[in-house]
Amino acid sequence: MATIKDIADKLGIAVSTVSKGLNGANDISEKTRQLVLDTAVEMGYASKKVQKPGKRKVCILVETMEYDNIDQFGYEIVVGFKLSAARHHCDVTVIPTNLNMQTQEKYDSYMLKHGYSGSFLLGFALHDNYINQLCKTSVPTVLLDNYIPNKHVGYVGTDGYNGIDLAVKHLYEYGHKNIALLNGSKNSLVTNERYQAFTQSMEHYSLKVNPNLIANGYYVPECAKDYVGSFIKNGATAIVCASDLIASGVIAELNRLGKCVPLDMSVIGFDDLPIAQHLTPTLTTIRQDRVAIGKSAFMMLDELIGGVSISKLLLKPELIIRNSTGTCP
Structure with missing residues (x-):
């Protein structure tokens, strides 16, 4: 695994500059910071604070999915994810995203920059930049209802x-x-x-x-x-x-x-x-049991972070019969 010194040697800059770039210091240029982050990702660097058990933080990246109240599809998924994360003493940040954000900064660089151990992606389409980048990511990532053939990326959903x-x-x-x-x-x-x-x-x-x-x-x-x-x-x-x-x-x-x-x-x-x-x-x-989906997503992410490669986890759906269906006229 690459070290800070390896990154410094590759870029021909001081170790202290690399450290500042990785830790968000504001006394280096944004251009240098981005160069450090991109090189760190390319060399497979992972910060010690991300690897350290009990100190992890993860994020939920949300694009086109509403999750602010219980009537919206994403609400219970986020709740379920947070419930499981809390039991594992893991901090969760929910981050709304858009196409502009995805074009400004690479997925792996963003995750490294903010010290996230992994993420759960909600509401992304197959053609989105971050989805395309997941083919080569080494960041533990869970997708809802999307599949990427990468050992670091898992799929959770309902059958x-x-x-x-x-x-x-x-x-x-x-x-x-x-x-x-x-x-x-x-x-x-x-x-x-x-x-x-x-x-x-x-x-x-x-x-x-x-x-x-x-x-x-x-x-x-x-x-x-x-x-x-x-x-x-x-x-x-x-x-x-x-x-x-x-x-x-x-x-x-x-x-x-x-x-x-x-x-x-x-x-x-x-x-x-x-x-x-x-x-x-x-x-x-x-x-769809959306709370269970959220809980399962965190369970999968936790295993991926721990080095266990899980491809797909599907929950069983249930038919709920009410009054909108009846005998064919």
């Missing part, structure tokens, strides 16, 4: 194949044959998996997959208005939604079009957010 199959089976047992899928946004691993799970489940129950009944929206209610009318015209009797927020928009749009849920159209969501119990009708959905 989407099982979840979508529960939804399709439930509708099939109610006699539905023309089932639509309003999926999430493109450039997402979980979106791709749910599409594949939907087509496999439909084929398993000998149901025809109609391309006109499959669409990619976004994880917001407003996307429903662009697709529900088309689903109705193409004979759908049930709609599987990639999230409860999408499902809430679908129910609102069906009401606007004069359709009754579930008499005219059954609707099923995914996540079991608190909103699911307060919709009219209450929403049948696939439950």
Whole structure:
């Protein structure tokens, strides 16, 4: 493992300058500090304070995911992560990120600069800069619903194949044959998996997959208005939604079009957010235990920091039957 002296020798600068760059001193230039950090990452340097047991700190980097209150998807995930971290006497910092931040400073350099032992990434898309950099990182990192083939990076989430199959089976047992899928946004691993799970489940129950009944929206209610009318015209009797927020928009749009849920159209969501119990009708959905996801993410990160390479950890989903699904009309 590289030392501070190794970095100094490589750059041809004083050991004290390298130390200042690694420890955030303000009496060297930002350019020199960044050069020191980038070289340290390149040489595989890890500070003693990061390695020291009982003194670790980790971060949760959040891009496009809301987490401020209990009604939002990320809230319980963050809570679960913090609960597990507290039991291990580990400090957690939640850091909102954006594309500008990701282009200004490399992921490994950022982690080294701030003394983080590892991180949990929430709400990142496959094309994001930090996700692309994870192929070569040596920083222990956990992703939600994303996979990178690197021994230092783990994947935690809910088994989407099982979840979508529960939804399709439930509708099939109610006699539905023309089932639509309003999926999430493109450039997402979980979106791709749910599409594949939907087509496999439909084929398993000998149901025809109609391309006109499959669409990619976004994880917001407003996307429903662009697709529900088309689903109705193409004979759908049930709609599987990639999230409860999408499902809430679908129910609102069906009401606007004069359709009754579930008499005219059954609707099923995914996540079991608190909103699911307060919709009219209450929403049948696939439950993700988000507190358990957060706890599992920290458990995985702690093992990665300890040198145990874990590839994937998937939790079992649960079908929650409420009033938005019923017998096919």
